[in-house]
Amino acid sequence: MPATPPSQDACAPLPILYRDAALVVVAKPSGLLVHRSALARGETRFMVQTLRDQLGQRVYPVHRLDRPTSGVMVFALSPEVATQLAQAFTQQQIAKRYLAVVRGVGPDAERLDYPLREEDGSRPKAQMPAMPAATEIRRLDSVELPVQVDRYPSSRYSLIEARPLSGRRHQIRRHLSQRGYPIIGDAKHGKGNHNRFFKERLDCPRLLLAAVELRFPHPLEGRQLQVSAPLQEDMQQLFERFGWAAHLPQHDIAWHDTDSPTFATAP
Template sequence: MTNNLPVIVFEDDDFVVMDKPSGLLVHPSWLSKNDDDFAVDQMKRYLNVDKIHNVHRLDRPTCGLLLFAKHVDAAQKIGLMFEQNLIEKNYIAICRGWAPSSGEIDYALKPEHDKIANKFSNPVKEAQDALTHFTCLKQSQIEIELNGHPTGRFSFVSIRPKTGRKHQIRRHFKHIHHPLLGDTRHGCNKTNRTLKDRLNWSRLALRANKMQFLHPYSQHLISIEAPRSIEFDFMLNQLDLL
């Protein structure tokens, strides 16, 4: 067992927010056979408690803001706010191609069925409404042979999901033909291989960088922002997107 401690971005009597690194699972699951540390473990070590309440999740490869509740009542209140889409979340990402200056992706998504994690559930489910807003912050074109083209085009985007479906951002950007870089499940494998070979980049270019909500006890507006990581800035610089 490792003794890593989380990078804390926000904390009060009821909630604590960490900056989760890419590759760290939130909690043990069927995916975690070879893992000995999780975000919940790091938070419990930091707070020196036996129990902590994780009220939402980030995919393993996604980095950024991850909120925990310190007690049951706080977990119930903030959990309901997540369910009602009252938590405003913002992400930054790098995608392939030149994304539009701004847009709305209104595309229903069927729940993803995993044969191991969801083996006892019905694999056939109705598609659920899913809505994502985005703004293109910068576009670039660099001299790197990509998918048969002599140059590669990329976009740095800011993303505001209005619903919270599994892999929503990754699936929505695949739908509009601008897959996120480093996405091994919904991205472009050829693009990912080229970037790994030429630029030594293999991580998912998706970061949860902002969160805003009305505190359920004080009713004060809580705005939390995490700076870009060194790894994310490295990729932005390599693709001329800074």
């Protein structure tokens, strides 16, 4: 099924990347909450309700993306399928690929293996146990701009591919920040001066992190379904401006045998 380009219109329907009798895969826009939250009482639009009204049936989220993160999300169309898919996520049977724009020139390839404390807001971080977390990263490209944003006369940024091998909250954002390459637009783990530069000079006021590919075992087909999504327009324009157009992901659907050795598991 062809996808419509991801839209930033607050009232636009969600782009459908794939749909069958069991599930639907959509492209989440940056800034949209997945479901209602006590922390966002003033919000009136949420993915679950929007998709339910768009499809005319109930939908069941089985994983999450942070509010500022855009990209591929899968929803079950029945409680039974939701249970199966949620188990696949819990058991690390999912392969995820993200693209992030970060400050600095990142490493060619590296595994970030930093334990992370859970951030559920129910108790102080110091009381939360540190859980194992691993993310594989790879620098795809970089750019140097003749603009002084920090203390240097020029500013360097990189395009990073990130593949999380575990599912901790804000894992990619926290891992890249700990490694010294904060994601642009990350208000919590990034650097304000670089965030402001992208917002005011490059028309990118958002977190530059996108889930561009998701691969998971289809609960009915007995095969793995892989769905890729294009970037939102603002990130697409930035890639073209930086000369990174060759790295722009496209909408794609592929099926793989269940024994295909592509799933990564947490250590």
